[in-house]
Amino acid sequence: MKPNNPVPAEQLLGQLHWRYATKQFDPSRKIDAHTWAALEEALTLSASSGGLQPWAFIVVTDQNIRAKLLPASFGQPQITTASHLVVFAARTDLTEADVDAHIARTAEVQGVSVEALAPFRASLIGGLVAAKNAMERRAWAAKQTGIALGNFLASVALLGVDACPMEGFLPPQYDEILGLGEQGFTSVSLCAVGYRSPGDPYAARPKVRFPKDRVIFHV
């Protein structure tokens, strides 16, 4: 059994308050290999519906490619100044083949037969492939990448690293530059990751959230 080694609530909340959408990164500070490896592992540990992981995470460190992505991102400087840029991409159209890949992997990891997983396979295909049209499947896969992004943003903040999640970019251009389309993926959101510049004025601005009683309801 894996050990449970929780953090204090105050430390969790402290880091979630500490994080903000970093607009100015310090271009001279790079995330060290150990920390980055941990963040990639956190990415792979994201939950997804049915465990299907209908996503790809493209880690862009090549500055030539980031320069090409810049005009497709309305020139936002985080694209080139952050230590790492992660593109969250979703399966363009989930098919039975995706379900079969997950079933095969489940059989392998858990040491069971594919045949024993037939009811699980049928429920995934029934609920996520057959019951949805192409647009719904695409929206569903995009929503799963949201779960991965939320998990990643929390993980980054917990490690004391800065990030800027972004939707302001042109997915068709990203898909073209990164060759995502031919692999059956489409870009959904970005996350620039690195360390804030000491001069970023956004760091000192109060976090804007609705009052708690506007978003949380108890019944």
Next chain:
Amino acid sequence: MKPNNPVPAEQLLGQLHWRYATKQFDPSRKIDAHTWAALEEALTLSASSGGLQPWAFIVVTDQNIRAKLLPASFGQPQITTASHLVVFAARTDLTEADVDAHIARTAEVQGVSVEALAPFRASLIGGLVAAKNAMERRAWAAKQTGIALGNFLASVALLGVDACPMEGFLPPQYDEILGLGEQGFTSVSLCAVGYRSPGDPYAARPKVRFPKDRVIFHV
């Protein structure tokens, strides 16, 4: 400036490995008030595109209501046995009024005028309201709740609490039972939260993830 008090990478990854989609909760164990308050605060701290927070989180503890939700959830026992049940709901149709509410709140929290925020308002309306059709706005809001769910799952795991994220339920019935429709929201996903039963066989199963090189690409 808020202090940065990160956790070690090994502790973060330990908790992300420790978490699993809990199928059997211990119905006698309730989350204490201090821990639950922290988790609600973590919910409100979720990032969202443009900061718009197009969501509502319904915390269901009333056992009579949970009994009504059970048949709308294919009878999954987590609905009634977990300590808390959170329904993640998305704005059914984001409008200019939602943007204005966020602009008003930003002005209030940051001590600036609404007029000074006019360019920000215009960019939000242009990018998220006017440029999308109703179905796209709905999918966008649902994706934002994915970010909140991912942030919440990581937060719950960091505090050593168990959770089961769920999409297997009937949103129209949830919307009806919880009165979400008339408030402009629709249910998107659920998260049962509490403590695992010592006998849950799922706790000991190896976590199924694709090999890292199938989901993470470097360029």
